[in-house]
Amino acid sequence: MKKSAALTTTFFVTLSMLLTACSGASNSTNIGNTSQNETTNTSSVIPIGIAFAQTSNVALLGQEQVAGAKIAEKYFNDKGGINGTPIKLVFQDTSGDENGAINAFQTLINKDKVVGIVGPTLSQQAFSADPVADRGKVPVLAASNTAAKIPEIGDYVARVSAPSSVVAPNSIKAALKLNPNIKKVAVFFAQNDSYSKSETDIFQKTVKDQNLELVTVQKFQTSDTDFQTQATNAINLKADLVIISGLAADGGNLVRQLRELGYKGLIVGGNGLNTSNIFPVCKALCDGVLIAQAYSPEHPGEINSTFRKAYTEQYKKEPPQFTAQAFSAVQVYVEALQALDKKTKVNTLALPQLRNELNKQILAGKYNTPLGEIAFTPVGEVVQKDFYVAQIKMDKDGNQGQFAFLK
Numbered sequence: 001m002k003k004s005a006a007l008t009t010t011f012f013v014t015l016s017m018l019l020t021a022c023s024g025a026s027n028s029t030n031i032g033n034t035s036q037n038e039t040t041n042t043s044s045v046i047p048i049g050i051a052f053a054q055t056s057n058v059a060l061l062g063q064e065q066v067a068g069a070k071i072a073e074k075y076f077n078d079k080g081g082i083n084g085t086p087i088k089l090v091f092q093d094t095s096g097d098e099n100g101a102i103n104a105f106q107t108l109i110n111k112d113k114v115v116g117i118v119g120p121t122l123s124q125q126a127f128s129a130d131p132v133a134d135r136g137k138v139p140v141l142a143a144s145n146t147a148a149k150i151p152e153i154g155d156y157v158a159r160v161s162a163p164s165s166v167v168a169p170n171s172i173k174a175a176l177k178l179n180p181n182i183k184k185v186a187v188f189f190a191q192n193d194s195y196s197k198s199e200t201d202i203f204q205k206t207v208k209d210q211n212l213e214l215v216t217v218q219k220f221q222t223s224d225t226d227f228q229t230q231a232t233n234a235i236n237l238k239a240d241l242v243i244i245s246g247l248a249a250d251g252g253n254l255v256r257q258l259r260e261l262g263y264k265g266l267i268v269g270g271n272g273l274n275t276s277n278i279f280p281v282c283k284a285l286c287d288g289v290l291i292a293q294a295y296s297p298e299h300p301g302e303i304n305s306t307f308r309k310a311y312t313e314q315y316k317k318e319p320p321q322f323t324a325q326a327f328s329a330v331q332v333y334v335e336a337l338q339a340l341d342k343k344t345k346v347n348t349l350a351l352p353q354l355r356n357e358l359n360k361q362i363l364a365g366k367y368n369t370p371l372g373e374i375a376f377t378p379v380g381e382v383v384q385k386d387f388y389v390a391q392i393k394m395d396k397d398g399n400q401g402q403f404a405f406l407k
């Protein structure tokens with residue numbers, strides 16, 4: 001009796017139940033268990049989990065992701081949600097470390113009973129948290145994880161964030177176009193961060209492929225604030241290109257200290273520096289940093305112009321890559337749910353079955369997003385066409401800046 005009741009239980013929760021769940025009241029149940037909290041009714045919503053860093057230093061990156069998810073929620077619900085049923089994004093803060101991400105995932109899976117998760121912010125977190133979702137057969141769509149082997153974590157893991165291997169080399173090529181005389185390269189990376197370690201491999205390979213001389217590889221920690229020793233080493237070796245793989249706070253500080261110590265050459269920043277939140281860190285000294293982009297605000301098409309307009313109206317600047325990727329991840333869930341719902345009404349499926357069908361549907365679809373048209377390989381790697389390079393332009397006083405896209 002209990003078992004058959006569990007089987008017919010659907011994933012729907014009422015809006016009021018969800019709000020209670022979000023406010024922290026304890027009404028947790030296990031997946032598939034019968035619960036008076038899980039009923040289908042007319043005020044139902046489809047919960048999608050959002051696991052981004054909203055606190056810690058990593059919030060410098062995560063906060064741009066939250067903005068993109070929220071714009072997507074409004075945009076797709078205004079258009080009728082999932083064939084008439086709204087989506088409800090359930091936000092859980094991952095903070096900046098592995099445990100924060102694991103806790104956020106567990107809450108989303110077991111308490112909030114989401115159909116799938118977008119996140120976490122860092123690859124470093126994904127390698128710990130994604131296996132939790134994968135074992136629970138809950139889809140995970142990374143919106144910012146760029147390290148190698150993220151989709152390979154499991155069958156339920158895919159990403160909309162193109163890997164460093166296809167994005168990062170573009171910035172070195174752009175540096176060589178700006179200064180064809182570059183010969184000596186110093187590479188820096190955060191050795192306690194998975195994305196940084198993965199990206200530096202790509203950068204170092206590109207340096208060799210371009211017949212440049214790698215004069216030094218300098219290591220640091222994402223928690224470091226003093227880079228005098230490493231910066232001085234690179235300057236003494238007469239590097240004329242510096243390449244940094246780290247996160248926003250440490251990366252911004254490293255840029256600042258290189259310039260303060262007199263480094264004059266070009267600087268390439270990796271994906272972790274890809275936010276205007278580094279501007280307050282390196283101020284006017286951020287000027288000129290080159291960063292490869294998986295998104296351009298000028299990408300043609302209706303969906304991007306609508307997204308861009310919604311963002312610029314609210315934030316008075318162009319949308320950043322992390323915001324566009326988060327929007328696109330929510331879009332993939334919405335369109336996969338719509339397609340699934342047309343085949344089998346999603347409110348007739350029990351949550352485990354819905355998560356499983358949704359996972360297959362995500363991988364089967366093609367999506368026309370602000371990033372351009374994207375699809376997935378069978379393992380869950382994003383297939384995306386267009387990449388760009390932007391250069392940071394700061395005002396003289398260093399208070400305002402922008403990402404200027406190179407032609």
Ligand code: 1QQ
Pocket residue numbers: 061121122123124144145146147195247271272273
């Ligand atoms: C990763 C990254 C970060 C810089 C995303 C915020 O690319 O951790 O994979």
